[in-house]
Amino acid sequence: MAEGWTPGSWRTREALQLPRYPDPRELAAVEEELRALPPLVTSWEILALRQRIAEAQEGRCFLLQGGDCAEAFDGCTPEVISNRLKVLLQMSLVLVHGLRKPVVRVGRFAGQYAKPRSADTETIDGVTLPSYRGDMVNAPAFTAAARTPDPRRMIKAHARSAMTMNFVRALIDGGFADLHHPEYWDLAWVGHSPLAAEYRRMVEQVADSVHFMETLSGEAVHNLRRVDFYTSHEALLLPYEEPLTRQVPRHWGWFNLSTHFPWIGMRTAGLDGAHVEYFRGIRNPVAVKVGPSVTPDALLRLVEVLNPGNEPGRLTLVHRMGAGRIGECLPPLLKAVQREGARVLWVCDPMHGNTENTSNGYKTRRFANIASELEQAAEIHAAAGTRLGGVHLELTGEDVTECLGGARELTERDLERAYRSSVDPRLNYEQALELSMRIVRSQGG
Numbered sequence: 001m002a003e004g005w006t007p008g009s010w011r012t013r014e015a016l017q018l019p020r021y022p023d024p025r026e027l028a029a030v031e032e033e034l035r036a037l038p039p040l041v042t043s044w045e046i047l048a049l050r051q052r053i054a055e056a057q058e059g060r061c062f063l064l065q066g067g068d069c070a071e072a073f074d075g076c077t078p079e080v081i082s083n084r085l086k087v088l089l090q091m092s093l094v095l096v097h098g099l100r101k102p103v104v105r106v107g108r109f110a111g112q113y114a115k116p117r118s119a120d121t122e123t124i125d126g127v128t129l130p131s132y133r134g135d136m137v138n139a140p141a142f143t144a145a146a147r148t149p150d151p152r153r154m155i156k157a158h159a160r161s162a163m164t165m166n167f168v169r170a171l172i173d174g175g176f177a178d179l180h181h182p183e184y185w186d187l188a189w190v191g192h193s194p195l196a197a198e199y200r201r202m203v204e205q206v207a208d209s210v211h212f213m214e215t216l217s218g219e220a221v222h223n224l225r226r227v228d229f230y231t232s233h234e235a236l237l238l239p240y241e242e243p244l245t246r247q248v249p250r251h252w253g254w255f256n257l258s259t260h261f262p263w264i265g266m267r268t269a270g271l272d273g274a275h276v277e278y279f280r281g282i283r284n285p286v287a288v289k290v291g292p293s294v295t296p297d298a299l300l301r302l303v304e305v306l307n308p309g310n311e312p313g314r315l316t317l318v319h320r321m322g323a324g325r326i327g328e329c330l331p332p333l334l335k336a337v338q339r340e341g342a343r344v345l346w347v348c349d350p351m352h353g354n355t356e357n358t359s360n361g362y363k364t365r366r367f368a369n370i371a372s373e374l375e376q377a378a379e380i381h382a383a384a385g386t387r388l389g390g391v392h393l394e395l396t397g398e399d400v401t402e403c404l405g406g407a408r409e410l411t412e413r414d415l416e417r418a419y420r421s422s423v424d425p426r427l428n429y430e431q432a433l434e435l436s437m438r439i440v441r442s443q444g445g
């Protein structure tokens with residue numbers, strides 16, 4: 001077990017990005033309540049995912065991680081949940097088909113309710129209020145009541161996460177992910193998409209292969225009915241994560257049972273900070289976002305603290321440099337990690353280094369920059385002799401217009417039509433599917 005670590009040892013370190021709750025007693029009462037509630041995932045599932053990540057590190061499978069920048073409480077609806085699942089299943093079908101290897105599917109959901117912000121407060125017309133930090137902390141409306149952090153929201157986040165999990169599990173157990181029936185995942189607007197023909201062709205080829213295998217073996221291939229689906233979120237709000245950090249009867253150590261695969265955001269990845277302290281003691285597979293300011297030495301120290309035993313499957317590094325900077329920032333990091341022989345899974349997040357503001361006041365990302373960062377990542381890894389083992393994306397199954405470009409060539413004017421994110425802009429269904437086709441091409445599939 002990690003030396004000197006307890007689920008609460010993070011409290012001795014500086015904790016960035018945490019809200020200031022007006023009433024500490026109320027916060028403590030909520031923490032007690034959370035400590036008694038059932039977990040959202042099990043240690044068995046967590047260890048199974050760790051094994052899959054170890055396989056991805058060896059190039060035997062590919063990680064697809066995606067979902068909203070921030071889930072919203074009012075996005076906990078059957079449509080939003082099933083549409084997001086459909087997009088992820090469709091993308092994974094494209095990846096399985098093109099890369100010819102299994103895909104590990106990880107949703108950014110069932111807990112993605114807390115956000116880091118660049119400023120603690122926001123000022124509009126001379127009024128200053130706390131920044132919106134995700135539905136688990138406060139509400140987006142610009143009023144003092146909405147913006148005051150409320151610990152009871154953590155209980156609601158736990159419940160919404162459980163509902164989301166429950167619905168995803170039920171859909172998958174009921175055969176929703178069955179490769180025999182990819183039509184279950186069709187979204188209403190697939191038919192009108194410029195990509196529809198290419199996608200349909202792949203679905204037919206997969207159906208043919210399934211049929212062929214079943215004819216050869218004389219029986220139905222049952223494991224095509226089910227897929228494993230894991231959850232992840234940024235474990236930012238430590239007063240929520242700590243009470244869900246538990247010991248279990250049959251496995252040693254401590255598990256964060258609020259999600260399978262928590263990650264540390266770029267803004268809270270400081271070596272001496274509370275988040276790294278919390279993460280070093282849990283047995284989950286963990287990820288860290290790595291931005292352009294991280295030096296090779298700092299990265300190696302982080303790797304040492306989070307995975308001192310160099311265990312397979314434990315550590316994923318998610319680089320998010322931006323299309324303009326990846327060429328300069330990534331190679332030295334790859335070299336350093338390679339030189340140390342550190343076992344990591346390298347994943348590219350092509351979203352967070354490519355955020356910009358439009359002249360009409362929207363926070364957006366250009367599809368071309370997102371695709372370019374991914375393509376450069378594949379090339380840089382190939383040249384370095386390392387492996388790009390996965391992607392981390394912000395996407396939705398809804399027909400939104402938040403990112404520019406893509407097959408439908410969305411323009412700044414289009415953003416006005418269906419911009420719904422209260423935080424970062426997400427790829428819509430079509431853009432997500434198109435990106436998965438580009439990933440296949442950039443990986444030589």
Ligand code: PEP
Nearest residue numbers: 069265266267289320352
């Ligand atoms: C995010 O994933 O939404 C995020 C804030 O990313 P990063 O920590 O990489 O900026």
Ligand code: MN
Nearest residue numbers: 069070394424
């Ligand atoms: Mn984001």
